Amino acid sequence: DVKVTQSSRYLVKRTGEKVFLECVQDMDHENMFWYRQDPGLGLRLIYFSYDVKMKEKGDIPEGYSVSREKKERFSLILESASTNQTSMYLCASSLGGSVRPEAFFGQGTRLTVV
Amino acid sequence: DAKTTQPPSMDCAEGRAANLPCNHSTISGNEYVYWYRQIHSQGPQYIIHGLKNNETNEMASLIITEDRKSSTLILPHATLRDTAVYYCIVKAPAGNNRKLIWGLGTSLGVNP
Numbered sequence: 001d002v003k004v005t006q007s008s009r010y011l012v013k014r015t016g017e018k019v020f021l022e023c024v025q026d027m028d029h030e031n032m033f034w035y036r037q038d039p040g041l042g043l044r045l046i047y048f049s050y051d052v053k054m055k056e057k058g059d060i061p062e063g064y065s066v067s068r069e070k071k072e073r074f075s076l077i078l079e080s081a082s083t084n085q086t087s088m089y090l091c092a093s094s095l096g097g098s099v100r101p102e103a104f105f106g107q108g109t110r111l112t113v114v
Numbered sequence: 115d116a117k118t119t120q121p122p123s124m125d126c127a128e129g130r131a132a133n134l135p136c137n138h139s140t141i142s143g144n145e146y147v148y149w150y151r152q153i154h155s156q157g158p159q160y161i162i163h164g165l166k167n168n169e170t171n172e173m174a175s176l177i178i179t180e181d182r183k184s185s186t187l188i189l190p191h192a193t194l195r196d197t198a199v200y201y202c203i204v205k206a207p208a209g210n211n212r213k214l215i216w217g218l219g220t221s222l223g224v225n226p
Contacts, residue, residue, distance in 0.1 A: 004157070035216075040218070042216045042217060042218050042219070043158070043216040044216075090157050090158070091157075092157070092158075102148065102160040102163060103150075103158075103160065103214060104160065105157030105158050105159070106157050107156055107157050108155070108156065108157050
């Protein structure tokens with residue numbers, strides 16, 4: 001089974017801190033994604049990556065950056081955490097260029113910024 | 115990518131079939147229909163996808179109308195563990211846009 005693992009299930013950080021959310025997948029998938037999910041707004045794409053060192057902005061990239069140095073790992077960075085970044089963060093991966101690009105998700109990280 | 119419309123909530127009795135509708139009237143010829151579900155406090159889980167023909171797997175069946183403007187996800191014998199939010203998404207599988215556009219889905223409640 002595909003496994004997408006996020007480093008933390010729950011995280012509490014202070015305003016202004018630099019926050020790293022890590023995601024690792026074990027199925028050699030080309031594509032990786034970071035979403036945030038808020039009540040009433042659904043899943044919104046922050047960034048995605050379709051290859052090592054390649055990244056593209058999603059719908060809400062402001063205040064975030066990403067890093068993909070190895071194929072299996074995709075990191076989301078909050079440069080200076082703010083309270084409006086309190087949210088559930090979901091990482092996903094999928095095969096590239098395939099007729100079956102279904103995405104596999106991690107269990108999520110619930111981040112609280114105080 | 116085409117937009118989808120789903121009812122915000124539905125209820126189903128345990129052991130009965132749950133039929134979840136989705137409208138996608140602007141779907142393009144190369145766009146697939148995907149279904150995911152999200153159980154509370156977990157990441158979304160892929161269920162099934164299809165292009166034109168009806169599809170079935172161990173989790174569910176997908177019925178797509180002949181004009182492809184709507185589809186129905188069928189859980190043949192719903193259990194309490196099927197209580198979740200179900201998302202219908204339409205998307206072309208390849209190309210530069212690899213994103214999935216998520217709506218708010220249908221919250222399915224399975225009652226004992």
